[in-house]
Amino acid sequence: MRLIPLTFSGLLLPLLLSPVATKAGGAAPKYAVADLPAALRENAHAVVRRQDELLTVKSVSRTVETVHRATTILDEAGSRWAAELVYYSQLNHINYFRGAVYDANGRQLRQLRGQDIRDISLSDGFSLATDARGRVADLSQPTYPYTVEFEYEVVSDNPLFYSTWQPQPVEQLSVEQATFRVMMPAGMALRYQESHLPAGTTPAALGAGAYAWEVHNLAAREEEPDGPSVAELTPAVFTAPAQFEVEGHAGQLNSWADLSRWTYELNAGRAELPPALVAGMQALVLGETDERARIRKVYKFLQANTRYISVQLGLGGWQTFPAASVATNGYGDCKALTNYCQALLGAAGIRSHAALVRAGSDEQDIRTDFPSSQFNHVVLCVPLTQAARADTVWLECTSQTNPFGYMGGFTGNRHALLLLPEGGRLIATPRYGAAENRRERQADVFLDAGGNATATLRTLRTGLEYDAVAGLPGLELSEQKKYISNRLALPNFTLTKVAFQPLPATAAVPGLRETLALTLPALAPPSGKRVFLTPNLLSRLPTPAATVGERQSEVWLDHAFTQLDTVRLHLPASLQPEQLPAPVRLSTPFGTYSSQLLALPDGTIRYVRRLEMPRTRFPRTDYPAYLEFRRKVATADKMQLVLLKTDA
Numbered sequence: 001m002r003l004i005p006l007t008f009s010g011l012l013l014p015l016l017l018s019p020v021a022t023k024a025g026g027a028a029p030k031y032a033v034a035d036l037p038a039a040l041r042e043n044a045h046a047v048v049r050r051q052d053e054l055l056t057v058k059s060v061s062r063t064v065e066t067v068h069r070a071t072t073i074l075d076e077a078g079s080r081w082a083a084e085l086v087y088y089s090q091l092n093h094i095n096y097f098r099g100a101v102y103d104a105n106g107r108q109l110r111q112l113r114g115q116d117i118r119d120i121s122l123s124d125g126f127s128l129a130t131d132a133r134g135r136v137a138d139l140s141q142p143t144y145p146y147t148v149e150f151e152y153e154v155v156s157d158n159p160l161f162y163s164t165w166q167p168q169p170v171e172q173l174s175v176e177q178a179t180f181r182v183m184m185p186a187g188m189a190l191r192y193q194e195s196h197l198p199a200g201t202t203p204a205a206l207g208a209g210a211y212a213w214e215v216h217n218l219a220a221r222e223e224e225p226d227g228p229s230v231a232e233l234t235p236a237v238f239t240a241p242a243q244f245e246v247e248g249h250a251g252q253l254n255s256w257a258d259l260s261r262w263t264y265e266l267n268a269g270r271a272e273l274p275p276a277l278v279a280g281m282q283a284l285v286l287g288e289t290d291e292r293a294r295i296r297k298v299y300k301f302l303q304a305n306t307r308y309i310s311v312q313l314g315l316g317g318w319q320t321f322p323a324a325s326v327a328t329n330g331y332g333d334c335k336a337l338t339n340y341c342q343a344l345l346g347a348a349g350i351r352s353h354a355a356l357v358r359a360g361s362d363e364q365d366i367r368t369d370f371p372s373s374q375f376n377h378v379v380l381c382v383p384l385t386q387a388a389r390a391d392t393v394w395l396e397c398t399s400q401t402n403p404f405g406y407m408g409g410f411t412g413n414r415h416a417l418l419l420l421p422e423g424g425r426l427i428a429t430p431r432y433g434a435a436e437n438r439r440e441r442q443a444d445v446f447l448d449a450g451g452n453a454t455a456t457l458r459t460l461r462t463g464l465e466y467d468a469v470a471g472l473p474g475l476e477l478s479e480q481k482k483y484i485s486n487r488l489a490l491p492n493f494t495l496t497k498v499a500f501q502p503l504p505a506t507a508a509v510p511g512l513r514e515t516l517a518l519t520l521p522a523l524a525p526p527s528g529k530r531v532f533l534t535p536n537l538l539s540r541l542p543t544p545a546a547t548v549g550e551r552q553s554e555v556w557l558d559h560a561f562t563q564l565d566t567v568r569l570h571l572p573a574s575l576q577p578e579q580l581p582a583p584v585r586l587s588t589p590f591g592t593y594s595s596q597l598l599a600l601p602d603g604t605i606r607y608v609r610r611l612e613m614p615r616t617r618f619p620r621t622d623y624p625a626y627l628e629f630r631r632k633v634a635t636a637d638k639m640q641l642v643l644l645k646t647d648a
Contacts, residue, residue: 029106031070031147037217040174044220045078046071048167049147051178055163057185061245063156064095065163070149073141077172082140084150087122088133091158091246091317099150101139106147112137158246158317160253160373162190162239168218171230175218180237184209188243191253193370195236213237225544226626227553232364240372246318256371257423263318263356264419267335270322271343277327281347291350291386295393296404296505298348302341307331308398337397338378345382352382352395355416357429361467365414368426379411381418381427394430401470403510408432408467413615434560434612436463436509441563443537446570449645451525455518457538462503462511465561469512473500484516489538494519524643531575531643535597535607539565540637543630551620557590560615567607575643577605584636589618590629595636605641 031049040047049070056064071081082101088094099112117137139148167178184190190211194201198215221230241253251262273281284301285294309331320335323343332340338354345352358366359377366374382393396402396411406412407430418424441459461469472480480498497517503510524533583596591613598606611633618626 029102031072031102031149032106033072033074033104033145033147035106036072036176039219040176040217041074042174042220043172043222044174045075045172046073046081046174048173048175048178050176051167052181053163053165053179054181054183055239056183057159057162057188057190057241059185059245060188060241060243060250061157061159063159063162064153065156066151066153068149068151070147072145072147074145076144079140081173082146082148083136083138084148084152085134085136086152086154088135088154089158089317092154092156094135095153095155097135097137097150097152099137099139099148101141102147102149103141103143104145109141109146112139112150159241159244160246162241162372164239165213165237166231166234167215168221168234169231171223172220174220175215178215178218180213182211182239184211188241191240191242191370191372193238193367195238196233197235197237201235221552224547224551224553226555226557228556233553238367238370238372240370253371253373255423256417256426259356259371259373260417260419260424261422264354264421264424266318267320267339267354267419268421270320270339271346273323273343273347274327277344278347281344282349285348291384292393294348295345295350295382295395298344298350299341299395299404302337302344302397303400303402305330306337306340306397307400308337309333334378334398338380338395341380341395341397345380350382351385352380353424354378354419355381355424355427356419357411357416358414359411361409363414368415375417377411379407379416379429381416401474404505406430406510409464410467412464432463432509432560433615434562437465437559437561438462438511439465439561439563441538441565443565443567444570445520445523445537445567447524447531447533447572447575449526449572449574449647451522451531453520453523455516455520455537457514457516457518459514459516460503460511461514462507463509464559466509466511469514470510472514473502473512484514489540490518490520492521526645529645530578531645533569533641533643534638535567535569535605535641536565536595536609536637536639537567539563539609539611541611541630541633543634544627546627547623551623554620555590555618555623555626557614557616557618559613561613563609563611565607565609569605569607569641571603571605571643573603574645574647576646578642578644580605581639581641584632584639586629586632586636588625588629589616589622590614590626591633593629593633593636595639597641607641609637 036047049072051069054066058064073079073081086094086097097117101109103109117135120134120136122134165180167175182190186209201213215235221234223230243252249266252258281298284297288294306326307330310333320339321332323340326332326336326340342352342354356375357377357379358375380395380397382395384391384393393405394407396407412430412432414429415426416429418427439459439461441457443455443457445453445455447453472483477498481495484498485495495516495518499515501513524531577599580597580599584594586593591611593611595609600606
């Protein structure tokens, strides 16, 4: 699986997460920092002084987006706003890109010049449409504060993507003034969804086909522990067409079925395979009665005989290469490889459906209540017909190494849109909860009388816990040791052995067994007659920061997991436990926890810890109770075992 950060390609244009532009001109000072209200400087690294966005819909096949933004950068942490990236592609071209920079008193220092603008590729390695490029300009200054002003206009012949207006997308950014206007031609309707607008904010009446929104004096916000991002909480307006046309292919977009039908029809008739390959697929599954095993064989063939390459241009961001082309060349983009796998399965007598999904390990799910183009990837959905209950196999077709049927953090736990001739529907991709996302560790620690130790750690990680370590077996030993050493929360140790063993391919979710051997000098040095040792070597859960003032956001627990630790302490005869701490058991809506120390008949001491956390959300008023649960867990995790030296 490609764990590649999501970048905004032509598919997602225009989702603006950087400053906007204006034409530099006139000698009169403007944007003086002294004019800023004190409330907008509080907790802010940058202030949007003025942001004006205009979406002009010319027709069903063309839109024009004009953006103007001036941003005062208060300190180095806000310097990201000194640069502006404008996206373009075969279907989107830039009319102009201008800018200027001003000192703290509002005097213009210089204008943006042509040689200041760089042209870069924006391919992200997995997206539906990756022919996107960008022009980027940086007006950073060595002395703070200063103000940058950018202005640009983009003409798009891909009107599937109307503007998203989000003037305050990140924390520690305040907004003095921001406006958003949309101009629609006669006979065309605008579809929009508002989110977190200030009370009383409604589209201004500008006449038929004209809409406008405006906000003022938005104080900077800070993200709170275990809460949503600021982008989920600040004002936004999402827009989408009701009808559109891309390079002569017209469609409706009033429902998910509309988008599904248009995409399906665009790619219909491209699944024909060479006769020899059809015969090969039939032979591959001949005699195999288990449906899942037949799918696995075809998927294994796909992975062994294809590779991902991004080759889409223009409409190719949506329309796949024919399956025969992939059969001949052995490569394709996500659409082409998914279409090819669908054709291979069809040759083997197995029905499947392509599905659009928003991919990205850090991505939130789509807005399911606002049908619009929110996707950047294609996967394959294979309904099982022989299962005792309704079941589905999901296939990531762009990776040569992805475990069979596993979506992971890249495309799991979200919604995908099935592409069907009659119009598809949203369907949930595989859900990975606490039962699937497990980390089970067994440790044997041999302590000597001087407090030095050796240890063997055997760890199994499954589900989303597996994602972070999936690539380790393929690394050189030195790289494996470097990665592991950076993640082991031990003050002083030496790795003497590293080994990995994957779970069998038939496991319900993929997993990796890791075996480590370590030396731990001065793990528990004696202090007089006593030795103090924390049995929980590696699984201490930190306490989240307390909220300053009243909590503003909900509690979002987005990663469910189960941790199970068993540590066996092998002690020398000269050390005996003075007293074992009492067991700890916690059961709350936020999670369950238990830990216990037991003295065993063979003279060893066994420590057992179990923590399970759900994937769920709670109202902000529950944060104190959640914080108390986390504090109790952190306290229990630091529990010390006191050993007495019997030979002292």
